[in-house]
Amino acid sequence: MLTAKGAATRDRIVAAAAAEIRERGVGAVTLDDIGRRSGTGKSQLFHYFPEGKEQLLLAVAEREADRVIEDQEPQLGQLTTWEAWREWRDVVVEKYRRQGVNCPLGVLITEIGRHTPAAQAVTGKLLAQWQRRVQAGIEEMKAAGKIRAEVDPARASAALIASIQGGVVILMSSGSAKHLEYALDLCLDYLHGGVTAS
Amino acid sequence: MLTAKGAATRDRIVAAAAAEIRERGVGAVTLDDIGRRSGTGKSQLFHYFPEGKEQLLLAVAEREADRVIEDQEPQLGQLTTWEAWREWRDVVVEKYRRQGVNCPLGVLITEIGRHTPAAQAVTGKLLAQWQRRVQAGIEEMKAAGKIRAEVDPARASAALIASIQGGVVILMSSGSAKHLEYALDLCLDYLHGGVTAS
Incomplete structure (x- = not known):
């Protein structure tokens, strides 16, 4: 301590x-x-x-992972209206568009060793945190009757996080944010579908 | 020649x-x-x-990229019924579940240099081919009245390809295919939604 x-x-x-x-x-x-x-x-x-540089790199990776979440606040923590979801969607697209082909966290994870338990713990914790917040948003929207009852918040939030990951990977190799945008839009359309309350 | x-x-x-x-x-x-x-x-x-080993590695990467498509055939080339879509979904999940944390194409792309024009050409061509086939499937389903008119085949196919990429990236770091499955399921539910014809 x-x-x-x-x-x-x-x-x-x-x-x-x-x-x-x-x-x-x-x-x-x-x-x-x-x-x-x-x-x-x-x-x-x-x-x-x-343990020297390795251990310090891991601490830097943890810090960069925290920043991934922080960069999406306050929107990510208050996904309680469709307007908030759309704002969050724009924040995510803009963050990764600005970042372009360079991912600070990805560089560190590659350096630490993508398949090491330490690196996997950092990415695993980040994805779990991220997904929990999206899931909380879906649950609130469901409770308010703005998302239909059949939507499974755990599955839908996992799918959304996967879509973002994929969009970012393609952005990093192509330089274009189109896939990220379309993937987020499809997920939001899915969540929005079949309910007329706004 | x-x-x-x-x-x-x-x-x-x-x-x-x-x-x-x-x-x-x-x-x-x-x-x-x-x-x-x-x-x-x-x-x-x-x-x-x-040009030696570099050039040969690039040819191997092109071969592995072709295999990514081949491994999804014949399902990917005949997405004309919901049954065919579900079969294709299972083929994709099973292929990547078997592959686990080792991606032969990813290893080559990393070796050639992720940000080199040659590596980007290989991944860009693969994604474009893959997406074109998914898009053709969506277009056929739309023409047959099995997918509603509002669905944009180009955007939806881009979103689907991004979802698969993201699911595979998470599978490679976590060892679990859950994100890939949920991401594919969400996209298929989205495509299926709002139309009662089977």
Whole structure:
């Protein structure tokens, strides 16, 4: 358990590492660079990250995963009207359109090793958090009679998260956000279908 | 333009390279291994692939991309009844469930360089072919009155392809096919919705 001061130092190190990696790429960044940017000595770096760069990269990946959710707030946390859903849809498309072919989290996951348990834990936790919020939105809309009773919130939210992932993967290889837009639109049309209440 | 005999030799080299890579991983395979397996000398290898291993890897990637489509036939080419759509859905899920976390095409694309024009041409062509077949199926179902008039075949097929991509990406990191299944089911429910003809 870290003290408040310890947690602040650790955060500063992770933030410095994230900034260095975003600016110069994960391959080029050394612990010395991160120490310099965060104003932290080597011994302090190893105090917080005794396993070195690998462990620090994982902390940066966790931070980038948190940002994926934060970038969709406040819309993602209040999906209670169709207007809110459409706003959220636009926020997601815009975020990934701006990001283009470079995914900061994807770079880190590749570096840590896509098939390692540590990397899988980061992506697994992110997808689960994301999906839970979408599911909560579907449940609220169902309770309000705005989504028909047959829609299964758990399945529909899983499908929606998969659609976004696929749209982003295609955006990263093609440079176009069209697939992401159409995939989100189809899911929203599906959710909206068969109910006339607005 | 290759003669029939030349094309056959080239195919044999590409097939040997694909088999070596599947068995031993792209990093471990040398041109010597491929020459041995295909019964081809170095000078013949360089006759067909003057730029060496890179060029051969690209040919293997094209072959693996063709297999992605072939593995979905005959179902993908005859999406004219709801039964055919459900069969195709099961074929896709089963193919990727069997494949698990290892994507032969993904490995090659990563090796060639995800952001290179050559790699992007291979994935772009595959997605376009795949999407065209799904779109043709939606158009036939619309013409037969089995899909409602408001459904846009180009957009819906793009959304479907994105959903599959996303489901497969999640399967490759989680080991579970649930997201792929729910994403396909949502799209099929969307297509099926609002029409009572079977």
